[in-house]
Amino acid sequence: MAPSRVYLTPGMFGFARLAAYDYFGHIARGVERRYATRGRAVEVRVCEVHPTSSVRRRAAKLVELVHATAGDKGPIHLLGHSTGGLDARLVASPSVRLGRHVERQLGWLERLTSVTSINAPHYGTPLATFFATAKGQQLLYAVTALTVSALKLGAPPLSLASALVASLGRTTDVLGLELALVDRVTEQIARVLDDAASRDLRDWLRQVRDDQGGVVQLMPEAMDLFQAGVEDRPQVRYQCVASYAPRTELRDWVGSVRSPWSIASALLFRSMQALTSNHDERYPCAPVDGTAQVFARMLGHVPERSANDGVVPLASQLWGEPLWIGQGDHLDVVGHFPGPEGHNDWLCSGSRFDLARFDSMLDCVVEGMLQAES
Helix, strand or coil, rough: CCCEEEECCCCCCCCEEEECCECHHHHHEEEEEEEHCCCCCCEEEECCCCCCCCHHHHHHHHHHHHHCCCCCCCEEEEECCCCHHHHHHHHHHCCCCCHHHHCCHHHHHHEEEEEEEECCCCCCCHHHHHHHCHHHHHHHHHHHHHHHHHHHCCCCCHHHHHHHHHHHHCCCCCCCCCCCHHHHHHHHHHHHHHHHCCHHHHHHHHHHHCHHHHHHHHCCCHHHHHHHHCCCCCEEEEEEEEEEECCCCHHHHHCCCHHHHHHHHHHHHHHHHHHCCCCCCCCCCCCCCCCCHHHHHHCCCCCCCCEEEECEEEEHCCCEEEEEEEECCCCHHCCCCCCCCCCCCCCCCCCCCCCCHHHHHHHHHHHHHHHEEE
């Protein structure tokens, strides 16, 4: 029997492998273990995409990878985190237009079995609207630079993390962040990276600066058009995972955070969470109806409309069959949370996401894939 093929597509700012760190490492190993337990063969591959380019360009990269590696037999599954879920939906759409060269590589679509989105902004996110502004660009670069330096150095230099924390008490412009200070801190981090980081890290950071077409496309107004033009493919199972982080005040739990890097990360997360909470009745980042029933059935209660994972509103993450909904931040759900087996927390959100939740979520995802195959 031909193996199943599972293709993983990272979200905005994502990658396949960077600084010896695998974005999808925990999900890939988890999928392989679960298929092996069922006595089924599987090949898992991660698509290398530009971190912030347009969904259409990222989707073309996914098509090329599947075409080159899927062989001519066996079911195919697409799994995308965050923007990667939109990449997968666009590729699967019967009306997709990616250019003649790319479209000639779509013969495998007849074997496509499932599309899984994990915390994807199907109806957009207000955070993208802010990132598209001049002020948002500063915060965007700060988050990116801190993430890269944490990957390479374990944590930013103490003086840089401490400076971000100190900004909380100064004259502020955006949600507790002094923008002039953010500029200075990110410049210092860039200099550290020039000395300590490998060429691929610097290239990745440069890509984020040079092409941010995908950021604009995630605005609620732009995703309104995406929803109007992208169709579901018949006979393909669409399934999703969604999560949200608690809205406790930073001061309520920051005392248990030990390092300046964690406090800086917590501050940035709270800023992003607050921005993602913004609501526009014209573009509500949610399905027209039905979300209350879904949340009541799966959670036992209906979260506030402002609930989000720090990047994407909770209701915006729903598309297809909801498999798992629970507490966790935007990166927890792909394995970036503190714990055993090499898990590493990028965002300090206070969600208390753990291995038990991760395993429960991934059990649901793989079970859905196997059901689609049968």
